[in-house]
Amino acid sequence: MVSSPARPIRIGSRKSQLALVQTHWVQGELQRLYPDRQFDVQTMSTQGDIILDVALAKIGDKGLFTKELEVAMLAGEVDFAVHSLKDLPTRLPEGLILGCVTEREDPADALVVHERFKEHQLETLPEGTVIGTSSLRRLAQLRHHYPHLQFKDVRGNLNTRLAKLDAGEYDALILAAAGLQRLSMADRIHQLIPAEVSLHAVGQGALGIECRAEDPEILELLKALExxxxxxxxxxxxxxxxxxxxxxxxxxxxxxxxxxxxxxxxxxxxxxxxxxxxxxxxxxxxxxxxxxxxxxxxxxxxxxxxxxxxxxxxxxxxxx
CATH class of the missing domain: 3.30.160.40 (Porphobilinogen deaminase, C-terminal domain)
Known part of the structure; x- marks a missing residue:
């Protein structure tokens, strides 16, 4: 009797460029570790991807970038989902768990500047410099240390934000160094902001893989990436x-x-x-x-x- 081949494993991901880079890295690592298994990526848009004209804090953040993926997991449509861990709520829906945390990239915040400010560091930016950030955490800390700077909300994926910076809508941006590194844009990092100035977000720089709590096969596969x-x-x-x-x-x-x-x-x-x-x-x-x-x-x-x-x-x- 010939045994049937193992079922394909379905990986859920957001459609953004960074999400796909992260998910394809996980897919590639698992494929390397388990060459006899098939790993397929299924993409979907989340509320946080769709609503781009409202500040994140005004939308609310309960599953802003995760809910649609979680619904698909609970329905059995995908087996696990790859998240930037900083986007994953600390309280997960019943039936789902954090199955794996991958090795962290640099979790620091990074300063990215317009060409006209390339001679400056964060601490030397002149009064009134307009800095783009969608993070209240970054905003509060920078206001504390540099009250003379101006801050303006910025939304969109990394390429969109950088295009707005290069077009002169902002003088500088504060972004996660890990995201820039994963997208091969580390050359855009002008300065890594020290922890004395800006403590990073919870989970920043790490990937969190969420899966069903009662799925021992998937949990065993993911152990290799922990x-x-x-x-x-x-x-x-x-x-x-x-x-x-x-x-x-x-x-x-x-x-x-x-x-x-x-x-x-x-x-x-x-x-x-x-x-x-x-x-x-x-x-x-x-x-x-x-x-x-x-x-x-x-x-x-x-x-x-x-x-x-x-x-x-x-x-x-x-x-x-």
Whole structure:
């Protein structure tokens, strides 16, 4: 009796250029590791891809870039989905889990400038320089450190944003270094912004692969792509964000490092105007990362983080 070939594995992805580059990397790695299996990519548009004329924070961020993919997984139409981990909510729908975290690219924010500002660094940009960002986290931190700069919302994929910069609509942009690197645009990075100025987004630079909780075949396949140090760092970051009840579009930033089995997590919460910025740090065993996130969240709540976040939610979130 001849056994039937194993079924094709269906990978869900957004249609954006960066999403496809990331998904095809995962597809290629799995194909290399499992040459006898077939891995197919299925693409779809999410709400965050479709609504481009409204600031992200005004739309709300519950599954903004993930919901359609999650519906497809729960319906059995795709087997897992590849996300930029920073876009994946910390609370997932029942039946879905974070199955794998891949090795992280540089999670830093990057300054990209118009040609006329190439002689400047972030700290030397003149008063009134117009900087484009769609991130309240970046906005709050930069306002705190550089109140003399002007900020303007920017939406669209990476190529669209860069085209707007080159056309002179902005003097500079703040973007994730990892996205530029993955799209072979690292030459556009003018300056990596130090953590002292801008703590990065939770999960930034890592890929998160979401799948059905009760699918041992897929979970076993994904194990091969797991990068334990990145996973430990990101689990601590996500626990911190989840405990603060923050989403992707709030001014919450983090930084993590592991040395000799000790994970150090730094976190911050800021008001939108940058006037109030709370920042603290905790350390503990890297093999038990989530309690560190909870501990740091409690420390910042004791310093007034919840009041700052409640104020922001009331200001920027859409009505229910």
């Amino acid at each position: 990068h334990e140090p990145t996973s430990q760092r990101c689990l601590a970051e996500r626990a911190f964000l989840r405990e603060l009840e923050g989403g992707c579009q709030v001014p919450i930033g983090v930084n993590t490092a592991i040395a000799d089995g000790v994970l150090t997590l730094t976190g911050m919460v800021a008001s939108l105007d940058g006037q109030r910025l709370l920042r603290d740090q905790v350390s503990g065993p890297s093999n038990d990362p989530e309690p560190l996130g909870l501990e740091l969240a409690a420390k910042l709540k004791a310093q007034g983080a919840k009041e700052i976040l409640d104020e922001i939610f009331a200001t920027v979130r859409p009505e229910a």
